Amino acid sequence: MQSSDLVRMANQIAAYFEAYPKAEAIDGIAKHIHAFWEPRMRNALKDYIDKGGEGLSPLFLEAAAEYFKGPKSPVKTSTTEKSASKSPETAPARRS
Numbered sequence: 316m317q318s319s320d321l322v323r324m325a326n327q328i329a330a331y332f333e334a335y336p337k338a339e340a341i342d343g344i345a346k347h348i349h350a351f352w353e354p355r356m357r358n359a360l361k362d363y364i365d366k367g368g369e370g371l372s373p374l375f376l377e378a379a380a381e382y383f384k385g386p387k388s389p390v391k392t393s394t395t396e397k398s399a400s401k402s403p404e405t406a407p408a409r410r411s
Contacts, residue, residue, distance in 0.1 A: 316356060318363050322370045325360065329375035337374075344378035 328347055332340035348357060361383055368376055 316359060318359070321356065321360050321363060325375045325379075326370070326372050329372040329378070332378075333374060340374060341378040341381055344375060345382035348379070348382055 328344055329340075332343045335343060348360070352360070360379065364371070364376065364379055364383075368379075371379075
C-alpha cells in the first residue's frame with residue numbers, strides 16, 4: 316500500500332473524529348486503527364510516522380502516538396513482589 320493511501324485514510328478517520336471531545340477522538344482513532352487496519356498497514360503507518368509523518372493531521376498524529384505506546388491497562392504486581400513487600404513475620408516461610 317502506498318503511503319499516500321495511508322495518509323488519505325488516516326486523515327479521513329481523523330476528520331470523522333474531529334467533532335468528538337479530544338480525549339474521545341484520540342481513543343476512537345486508536346481503536347479504529349487497532350480494529351480495522353491489518354498489521355502490515357499499522358507497521359507501514361508507524362514507519363511513515365517515524366520518517367516525519369508528512370501530511371497527517373495533528374489529531375491523527377497525537378492518536379497514533381498514544382496507540383503506539385501500547386495498552387493502557389494497569390500494571391499488575393506479581394505474587395513474588397507482593398510477598399516480598401510483607402514483613403518477615405507475616406511472609407510465608409520459603410523452602411530450600
